[in-house]
Structure formats: C-alpha cells, structure tokens
Amino acid sequence: MKKLQIRDIFNQIADLLEIKGDNPFRIKAYRRAAQSVENLSSDVEELVREGKLEEIPGIGKDLAKKIKEIIETGNLKYFDDLMKKTPKAILEMMEIPGIGPKTAKALYDNFKPKNISQLEALARSHKISGIPGIKDKTEENILKGIELVKKGKERMNLGMAVSINSEFVRLLKDLPHVKNISTAGSLRRMKETIRDIDILVISRKPEEVMDAFVRAPMVKEILAHGSTKSSIRTLEGVQVDVRVVDEKSYGAALVYFTGSKEHNIHIRRLANQLGLKVNEYGVFENKTGKNIASRREEDVYSALGLDFIPPELREDTGEIECAKEGRLPNLVALKDIRGDLHVHSDWSDGMHPLKEMATLGKERGYEYLAICDHTQSLRVAGGLNEKELKEQIKEIRKINKNIKGFELLCGTEVDILSDGSLDIKDEVLKELDIVVASIHSGFKQSKDKLTGRVIKAMENKYTSIIAHPSGRLIGERAPYELDFDELFKVAKETNTVFEINAFPSRLDLNDTNIRNAKKYGVTLSIGTDTHIKDQLDAMALGVGMARRGWLEKGDLLNTLSLSSLKKKLKRKRQ
C-alpha cells in the first residue's frame, strides 16, 4: 500500500519538524498532505505516471516531487536525513499523553534517556522536576502517561462504546438544569472503533453539571475539571469528555464536538474564505463580530453555503465539496431496513429455535429474517449436512404457514471450501431462498488463491451473498488478503451481493470497502450474524457502517419488500 507508506512518512516528517521547532504551518502542510494522500480514491502510482499529483489538495511542487521519489525509489532522502538527526527516544516520548514535542525535546536535552523505561526511572526518582517548566505535578502526569502507554491505548469497539456512553447519558440526563444531551465525537460518527467518548450537554448551570460528572460512580480518575469542559477515565480505562454549552450555541458546539478534526479544520478554512469565523459558539462575521448561526447544526452549515452533512460523513473525504454542490447522498436509515439477512438458529450454533426467531423478527417490525445456519464442514458450529438442511427447509415452510405479514427465509451460511467450491450440493442450494457464502478456513492462503476462491464461489449461480468478506475480527485478527477491486468487478458481473456484517467485532465490510463497492455498482446487504437475540440490535451498527460508506436506500438489498427481494434473488439464478 503505497498510499499508507506516503502517509506515514509525511506524518513522521511532521513530528520530526515539530521537534526541531520548525515553522508550524510547514508542519501542518505535511500533516494535511498525509491525510490527502490517504483519502485518495485513485491510485497514487497512476497519478505519478499521469503527472497529476499537484491536483491533489495540499500537494504542491515540492511534495509532488517527494511523493514521486517515494514511489520510484521506495524511500525519501529528506526523511532519512531528518531521522538520522533525531534521537529515536524523542519520538518515543512524544507517544506519551501529556508530552508534546517541546517537553520531549527538553527532557532529551537535559537527561538523554534512551527509552521510556529510562525516563520512567528518572521520573520515579524525582530527577526531572526542576528543569524549566517542569515541577512535581508534571512529573506525576508523565508517570501516569507512561502507565497508559504501557497498557496500550486500545480503542474499543462500537458496541462497548455504545453501552458505556448510555450509562453516562442516563446519569447526566437526570441532573437538574440539564435541558438536552447529545452524544458527539467518533461515536456519533459511528466509527468502527472508538478511543474516547464525547458528550455534549445543554445547561445554564455548567459548573453543577461538571461537578456531578466528575463525581459519577463510574469515574476512576479525573483528567481535567474545568467550568465547561471536563475529562475523566472510567474504571474500564475509557476516557469520557463532557462539554457544557448554552442552548443558543448548541448547533455550533455539536458540529465542533462531533468532528472529525479534519472536517472541522476544513469548514473553518472555508469560513475564512467567506470572511467568517467558526468556533464552538457559532459562525461569526469577521468584520462585525456578529453571530449569524449557532442554534442548530443545519444553521451552521447553511451559513457556510453547505447542505446539512450527516455525522457519519464528516471525515473530510469529499463531503464538504458535495455539500457545497448539493450532491450529498440521501443516506439509508435504520427505518428503511425491512429485514435481517443473516441470523442463526439452534439448528447450528444459535441459541433460539426457528419459531422463536420468527417471533423476534416480527416483533422488530421486520418483514423477513433469513435463517443462515452453518454447514457440515464447520463442525465446531454444529454445521448442517444436506439431509438436515432439507429438513430445516420443511420446518421453516411449516412455520411460515402460521404467521402473517412476516416470513422466515430458507437460507444457509455455506462454507467456501479451500478450492472455492461450496460445502452443499447445488441441487440442495436450489431449494433455498437465499445462499450466504463465507470463508471459515484457510485464512493464510495467498492473495491470489483467496481471491480466486471467492470469485469461484460468486460464479456459482446459487450464491446470493458473500458474508463477512474480509474475515477480520477487530483487534484480534487481520483481514485476509483479498483483491477487492477484482472481487467487486466480478460481483457486479455475476449479480452477487456483498454483506456488511454488523456483528460488533466484525463490521465487515468496513466503511472504505463499502464506498468502493458502491463505486463498482455492487449491491450490499446488512446481516447481524445473530446467535443470541439481543444481537439483532447490531443492525444499527450495520446501518452506521452503510452510512459511513455513503450508501443510499437503493444500494441495499434488505431495504426491499419481501416480494421485491425474492424477485431480485431469483434474477441471478436465471
């Protein structure tokens, strides 16, 4: 991945220049360029060949030359030289929360620690307090920061973030003088992993809210406690930031606190060009200082000449340009979802009988639920063989006769075997309404082999959907190597659907792959992969991913009515 290599080099150059005390705007230029390259939808190497690098925002003559050098030689002399001049320990120290470039450099100049352990020893023996700007408190904070680095600042998955967030929302909501409350930050943007939780509160008594927040029983440590902004760490080690604002600046504060940082910087730059200033209190005219928008998010965007941008899109990956031109997608919403296309029953490793699954689906207001139990080769999950699958079909049809306005679809999560063939014979697959195929073995095969396997599975006319396509488990297992561009081309040709698996540790496809799939004209579906009933709730996470992938209602299979869905599924078999 050349893009990521360029991104990393540019970001590291920015760090190195920061240590040197270089021009801050030059540093920003490198960071901005790093992001620009990462978000590129086209191939960098192609842009080099076509001489179009300077068309990338934030890339000028100099950086274009540096990108060219990286592509052509695999490294960058300017970067290597900078690296040689900067002690590694300084970069390492900058990883510690609370230590920035200035402090790291001061520490190095005074004590020359070789690594973080040596710094820790110095701090423990109270040696670092006394140099200019550092006293006992800073020393203490450095030790705390080192603890955190040692633990590894893990990001939590969306599911966990949702539950911690709701605890705090419940607590804050019940306080007197709290008029409204909103989750912000990356959780509101539905990022697949969350580092900290941001909550915005409307109140005329900010101090009271702050006091109650830092005294909450879930709080282990107070990181900052100001009059309108406080941060704590929970018993689980999760950082939660709460910000209190007045009702009249709610919209502006919500935009600011939702981010992303890159999105905010972009809209503030845009504001500058219009002679305006944006902060968390509103949009202001530079000349008069007059507040022209602040109460609602819509007002803030509109004051900048933009359509309202849904939180899931606020990553500065083209949404601002689209909002300017009125070209934002009309994103799919949870209410558009008519059914779940991947659930298990107690016929394999699910918890609930078929009949109960039907009741659960109907209770949610769904029109259908696709029962997709595992197949024979997946023995650990009690996979079904052909005979059992045929029996299950009979059972499902029988149950369906007794329910109105809802249907269980006969499906399977059939294994894609190591040669790309399916674990169930076509003559049985033919009997099913829907065939979901996925890989559960041979993860470590080569990219070509794995890609070939999935292509072969898609070429089977009975394969409706490829489930959890990348196989990743967030924080546990890397995605397997697949050529997604190739896969999406074949998916389009063969009318095969790609799944957005909404299981919290999977979220697979991820946002960038979803957006890419859409570019190829591939249809997607959301399945929760439910084994126990509460997991059906994960549909909301799946919709979040879909929205982050810029999907509209028409891009998804399970926004179709039951009859349209059946028609669409039959089309591939003809």
Next chain:
DNA sequence: GCCGTTTTCGGCCCGACTGTTTTCAGTCG
C-alpha cells in the same frame, strides 16, 4: 509547504484546561 474572484506574498482553525507562571506556553481535541 500550500495557496489565491481581496493576494505570487503573507496568510495559514480555534479555544479550553493545566501547570507553571505572574501573563503564558504547551498540549489536546
């Protein structure tokens, strides 16, 4: 280092909190 219907030079997002100061620099989001 980038960028331009005010500019090819002089700008570059903006503010809260902390710890150290005695008016502010550093860090963070």
